[in-house]
Amino acid sequence: xxxxxxxxxxxxxxxxxxxxxxxxxxxxxxxxxxxxxxxxxxxxxxxxxxxxxxxxxxxxxxxxxxxxxxxxxxxxxxxxxxxxxxxxxxxxxxxxxxxxxxxxxxxxxxxxxxxxxxxxxxxxxxxxxxxxxxxxxxxxxxxxxxxxxxxxxxxxxxxxxxxxxxxxxxxxxxxxxxxxxxxxxxxxxxxxxxxxxxxxxxxxxxxxxxxxxxxxxxxxxxxxxxxxxxxxxxxxxxxxxxxxxxxxxxxxxxxxxxxxxxxxxxxxxxxxxxxxxxxxxxxxxxxxxxxxxxxxxx
Numbered sequence: 001x002x003x004x005x006x007x008x009x010x011x012x013x014x015x016x017x018x019x020x021x022x023x024x025x026x027x028x029x030x031x032x033x034x035x036x037x038x039x040x041x042x043x044x045x046x047x048x049x050x051x052x053x054x055x056x057x058x059x060x061x062x063x064x065x066x067x068x069x070x071x072x073x074x075x076x077x078x079x080x081x082x083x084x085x086x087x088x089x090x091x092x093x094x095x096x097x098x099x100x101x102x103x104x105x106x107x108x109x110x111x112x113x114x115x116x117x118x119x120x121x122x123x124x125x126x127x128x129x130x131x132x133x134x135x136x137x138x139x140x141x142x143x144x145x146x147x148x149x150x151x152x153x154x155x156x157x158x159x160x161x162x163x164x165x166x167x168x169x170x171x172x173x174x175x176x177x178x179x180x181x182x183x184x185x186x187x188x189x190x191x192x193x194x195x196x197x198x199x200x201x202x203x204x205x206x207x208x209x210x211x212x213x214x215x216x217x218x219x220x221x222x223x224x225x226x227x228x229x230x231x232x233x234x235x236x237x238x239x240x241x242x243x244x245x246x247x248x249x250x251x252x253x254x255x256x257x258x259x260x261x262x263x264x265x266x267x268x269x270x271x272x273x274x275x276x277x278x279x280x281x282x283x284x285x286x287x288x289x290x291x292x293x294x295x296x297x298x
Contacts, residue, residue: 023289030285036278040271044092055086056242066254066261076263078247079254087242088267094243095275098158099225105163106224107217110170115209117171118178119201129175132168140165144227148236155238162227170216174209181208211290218283222276229272244268 025031043050054060061081069076075084117128135143147161181187187204195203231237232245239246247268251257256264 020289024285027285027288029281030288033278033281033285036274037282040092040275040278041096043089044096047089047093051086051089053090055083056090058082066256066259066264068261069263075267076261078250078264079256084247084264084267087247088244088271091242091244091247091268092271092275094155094238094241095225095228095245095272098155098162098228098243099221099275099279101156101159102162102166102224102228103217103220105159106166107170107213107220109163110167111174111209111213113167113171114174114176115178115201115205118175119182119197119205128171132171135165136168138165141227141230144231145234145236148231153236153238155241158228158231158237161231162224166220166223166227170213170220173216174213177209177212178205181205215283215286215290218279218286222279222283225272225276225279244271 024034047053055062058080061077063073063077063081063083065077065079065081067073067077067081073083073085075088078084078087113128113132117125117132143165144161147164148157151157151160182200182205187200190200190204228237228243229245229248232243233249233252235249237243237246245268248265251261251264251268
């Protein structure tokens with residue numbers, strides 16, 4: 001029986017997916033980062049089922065203030081007597097949600113701006129590039145702090161502040177990649193056959209750009225998590241929610257750092273380092289998957 005066109009396409013997609021997984025799996029650092037992220041993600045996802053959220057309430061704190069690690073509290077307690085292990089566990093949820101959401105927002109804005117600037121050219125490109133340069137000149141963290149100060153406090157304010165300030169590098173990268181793709185012969189043939197802007201962008205440009213965008217997203221998540229932790233540490237986060245950055249701020253404000261309560265400072269700091277390292281390793285491994293020229297250099 002002759003295979004249909006759909007079956008051939010699906011077979012090719014499965015073959016490409018299998019090859020991509022083989023290349024990714026060959027990068028031990030990237031595989032280790034993926035394992036770390038899966039474990040942290042599952043723990044954050046199932047925190048409401050595996051723990052009691054009531055322990056986050058300062059009025060129901062079961063321990064003494066700044067109690068050292070023990071059999072009852074494996075990572076000690078905070079200034080209110082709450083379990084640092086529980087705070088770190090639930091803090092992962094906020095940090096991951098903000099990091100992923102802000103990274104997706106910034107990559108989405110950057111992709112749209114980069115594709116439109118490269119595809120249309122002319123005055124559209126000049127306006128979008130000047131707009132991008134304006135955001136590149138301004139320090140993104142300072143602009144995020146300004147937005148977080150002006151807007152109402154909340155989780156999505158942090159996401160918006162990070163997302164709308166972190167997109168310019170993605171826009172420049174996507175623009176360069178789009179210019180390379182649109183210079184290829186099959187794009188010229190598509191235009192000669194009457195393909196419009198929507199067809200060229202949707203059927204040819206985006207499928208070729210998205211793998212690079214996906215790899216860049218994993219690296220953007222790491223930067224977004226650091227930015228969220230920084231904003232929360234500066235007191236600009238959501239005061240009603242626990243995050244790793246807010247834990248570090250509380251440890252500093254209550255004198256836990258100078259008082260030798262290392263167990264209050266170390267867990268959220270290590271959480272940030274481990275998750276950022278995991279996303280960075282995965283991002284570098286994905287770069288090798290989508291860019292064969294990098295495979296022999298690592």
